Amino acid sequence: MKSEKSEIFVNISFGLCYMVFIALIAMALFLPRLTILYMGYKAMDSSLLTRLLVILYTAVLPAFWADTSLILLLKDVKERKVFTSSAVKKLSSLACCCFAETVIFLILSIYFRFSLLLSFAALFMGVILMVVSRVIDEATQIKAENDSTI
Numbered sequence: 001m002k003s004e005k006s007e008i009f010v011n012i013s014f015g016l017c018y019m020v021f022i023a024l025i026a027m028a029l030f031l032p033r034l035t036i037l038y039m040g041y042k043a044m045d046s047s048l049l050t051r052l053l054v055i056l057y058t059a060v061l062p063a064f065w066a067d068t069s070l071i072l073l074l075k076d077v078k079e080r081k082v083f084t085s086s087a088v089k090k091l092s093s094l095a096c097c098c099f100a101e102t103v104i105f106l107i108l109s110i111y112f113r114f115s116l117l118l119s120f121a122a123l124f125m126g127v128i129l130m131v132v133s134r135v136i137d138e139a140t141q142i143k144a145e146n147d148s149t150i
Contacts (some may be wrong), residue, residue: 005085010078017071028060053113065092066097083140091133098126 027034035052038044073090076082105119 007078008073013074014071014078017067017074021064021067021071024060024063028057031056031060048111053103055111059101059108062097062100062104066094069097070094083136083143084090085137085140088133088137088140091129091136095126095129095133098122098129102126 005073014049024148032053035049039049039052069090073087073094076084076090081087099122101122102119105115105122108115109119
């Protein structure tokens with residue numbers, strides 16, 4: 001039996017994921033303008049613009065992939081298909097996106113020291129997601145064994 005709190009949590013999570021998706025689209029559209037404004041505010045050399053945009057757009061790609069994977073994972077949760085190989089793949093995909101962001105933010109730390117903190121946070125989140133992925137994988141195998149013995 002699915003609890004009402006669980007249903008509310010899933011719906012709120014869907015809403016947040018869609019808001020992040022829209023924010024990522026807006027960021028992708030306005031990234032050049034925002035970067036130019038920021039560089040002017042910080043009095044940075046304008047020759048860095050192209051390098052920064054390449055790094056920042058590269059960071060947007062795993063974020064889109066992660067948000068899409070999270071939306072699909074939430075769909076599985078809503079349909080009560082948590083202990084499946086599909087859910088494990090989505091969790092592993094989320095972990096890989098975090099590891100990709102770790103590398104990207106590490107590169108970005110050449111220009112912004114603060115991104116070292118973001119890099120560490122992405123690494124930590126990736127490790128957590130990888131562990132959860134392995135736990136769900138084990139639970140999926142146990143569930144399959146239990147389903148076959150009944």
